[in-house]
Amino acid sequence: KDCGMENRLPDVISWYDGYSFAGKEMLCPWSVLNFLCDALRTADPAAFQPRNYWANSSGNDIIEICMKRPDSGDSQRIQHLIDGGTEEIELCEFTSYPEITADTDFNIFVTLMLHTGYLTQDRNAVPSASDFTPVKIPNQEVTECFRNKAKYLFSGSNPEWKRKSRDLLKALLEGDARRTSGIIRDMLLTFLSVRDTAYESVYHAFLLGVLGIAAKTSGLEIKSNSECGDGFSDIVLLDDGRGIAVIIEFKKSSSRSRDEWRRLCETAIAQIDSQSYDFDLRNDYDIVRKYGIVFYGKNCEAVHREYRREE
Known part of the structure; x- marks a missing residue:
């Protein structure tokens, strides 16, 4: 006292x-x-x-x-x-x-x-x-x-999480949608703060953080909600060394149906095309990879399309 x-x-x-x-x-x-x-x-x-x-x-x-x-x-x-x-x-x-x-x-x-x-x-x-x-x-x-x-x-200080981040970045750059969704699903299983009721922004922040770890160590540029074409894309990855650009558009599903997840993936891809998110990137990059990624709880589905510039 x-x-x-x-x-x-x-x-x-x-x-x-x-x-x-x-x-x-x-x-x-x-x-x-x-x-x-x-x-x-x-x-x-x-x-x-x-x-x-x-x-x-x-x-x-x-x-x-x-x-x-x-x-x-x-x-x-x-x-x-x-x-x-x-x-x-x-x-x-x-x-x-x-x-x-x-x-x-x-x-x-x-x-x-x-x-x-x-x-x-x-x-x-x-x-x-x-x-x-x-x-x-x-x-x-x-x-x-x-x-x-x-x-x-869940940071770059953890070697295991850092390795998974690099694996995810590699899958995205290679156009491997199945591996992309598998890696994200594995990471979501152990990642806290993601629930069935999570908003799309929660998944956006999660994936932005994960890819940010790998992009930083790989020398890639990563953009979030950047102005592209006639709108704003969720995430853009730019690999100038290999001439590859990646555009990711997210959706959140309220259904357990995988058919519904696939439909929403295609909707996300259609949004990339209709809003011309890849318009400027086509002039600067040989390959533009477009991903529609849908989340439901700790599950996800990914669909990939690509553009290759003709010689």
Whole structure:
């Protein structure tokens, strides 16, 4: 109180509370003690901001494995947890860390996260059945661990994500629509923040970010919503070295039908042609590749057409 920290309790609770020990609510002792020590070392303890001490206590490998799960439904549940939501699980005993892989059953996986403090039981939620337990991320500190790991996993700093970005760029430049849709689908399965209700702009931003990683390292130019012909194309990739330009137009489907996805792909291609998005590019590039890409949840379909300049 003499340090002027009596009003910091709400901040401390937001960052470090949420745990239960022997039926009693408690804050994370490690983080609270570190916060107090650092705050009291500063000239103005009352102004010292909470920070993440949990991240420095381990490698957070379990979060990385969690976010690499191949099941899109599981990744949606993980995203819901990061957003502050509650998920119901069936507790699984006798689980040890060496047994955990990205293919481990979700209930086993989340049980271990509950035992190690990455999740906590949500005592305010009523389970839908007696054998289910509602869980949530306990506080802002652990949520930040999840978000920071996501920033790494879905960026050029992650070699695996960077490789997939290069593979996607290569498929687009080669006119391989089947491989393009397959790579995008694989990336969407593990990518967070994409739901069945996502807007077209979410997919646009996702693919722009992915291609931006590869374009930057490959020396290609990438444009978004740039003026082309009589309108504005979604994404344009320019490979001056090989004389190839790529135009991508997105659509979002509200149907599970693959026939509908194909129809929308053709609609996207028709839009490229009717709006003359490739008009100027035909004069500067030997090959202009046109893609219609349709998204539905974590699925996608791609159709490719090309223009080759005659000698």
